[in-house]
Amino acid sequence: STGIVTTTRITHATPAATYAHTPERNWEDDVTLGPVAAASGCKDIAVQLVEPRLGQSPDVVFGGGRDRFLPREAGGARGDHRDLIDEWRTRSGGRYIEDAAALGALDPADRLPWLGLFARDHLQFEHDRLRNAPSEPSLADLTRAAIGRLSRNPDGFVLLVEGGRIDHAHHFGNAYRALTDTIAFSDAVRAALELVDLDDTLVV
Numbered sequence: 590s591t592g593i594v595t596t597t598r599i600t601h602a603t604p605a606a607t608y609a610h611t612p613e614r615n616w617e618d619d620v621t622l623g624p625v626a627a628a629s630g631c632k633d634i635a636v637q638l639v640e641p642r643l644g645q646s647p648d649v650v651f652g653g654g655r656d657r658f659l660p661r662e663a664g665g666a667r668g669d670h671r672d673l674i675d676e677w678r679t680r681s682g683g684r685y686i687e688d689a690a691a692l693g694a695l696d697p698a699d700r701l702p703w704l705g706l707f708a709r710d711h712l713q714f715e716h717d718r719l720r721n722a723p724s725e726p727s728l729a730d731l732t733r734a735a736i737g738r739l740s741r742n743p744d745g746f747v748l749l750v751e752g753g754r755i756d757h758a759h760h761f762g763n764a765y766r767a768l769t770d771t772i773a774f775s776d777a778v779r780a781a782l783e784l785v786d787l788d789d790t791l792v793v
Contacts, residue, residue: 590739590746591647594731594777596712596770597753598654600634607749608647609637618657619669633657635667639677646681646702649738649748651731653708655687664709677704689726697737705731714754714766715773728752729776736784750777 595604600617611634616622622633635657638646658673659665667673678685683702686692692705713722726734732750739746752774758767781792 590649590742590744592649592735592739592746592748593647593652593751594649594728594735594748595652595751595753596728596773597652597751597757598657598711599638599650599652599706600654600657601652601711601753603751603753604652604749605634605637608641609634610642611637617654618666619671620666635673636671639673639680646677648746649703649735651692651703651705651707651726651735653706653710653712655706656709658706674704674706688724689730690724692726692730692734695734695738697734697741699738703734703738711754711757714758714770716766716769727776728773729780732777732780733784736781740784750781752777 593599593604593607595601597604598617602614605614611631616626616631617634619627619633622631632640638650656666660667660670660672662670663672674685677683681702683704684695684699686695686705687707695703707725712718712725718725718727728750735748739748752770755767755770755774758770785792
């Protein structure tokens with residue numbers, strides 16, 4: 590089983606590298622892809638999550654970036670009128686969620702794929718999440734849910750967990766938010782270590 594957990598848009602550089610093939614990291618939707626690249630056969634990153642080139646989409650995908658999957662008429666960023674969330678539901682038969690309450694209601698024994706897009710763009714910095722976005726789950730909560738679901742596969746699992754907004758805070762020169770997001774990432778690592786058997790699980 591495979592999974593991706595991130596505090597960035599799920600189409601952002603690090604999570605996208607696990608499922609998409611693109612020469613340009615910013616081609617997250619059809620508008621940023623542009624007509625020339627589209628005419629050459631390139632697909633935007635969001636489409637590649639829904640229409641995997643090889644194999645199947647990850648079993649668990651948690652992050653932000655809802656706008657990249659929705660058409661402009663639905664308040665999203667896409668110009669091609671496609672609702673990729675609806676397409677993902679149809680193709681996978683999986684469960685789509687948008688907030689912490691829905692995350693808590695998921696059954697780890699569920700064998701269906703999970704897609705959680707918890708923000709229109711990136712998730713909030715941890716300091717701001719606690720104050721302004723209580724409906725967003727923490728990175729540790731996302732990690733626990735993902736491991737709970739993926740670890741039921743007797744053949745094992747691979748999970749990427751990214752505290753992606755640490756880097757963003759550094760770009761903004763905001764040491765406080767970089768540090769609080771680092772603590773949130775440390776909490777996620779601790780949650781993972783509590784849930785896996787280190788005799789047969791490699792945590793990097």
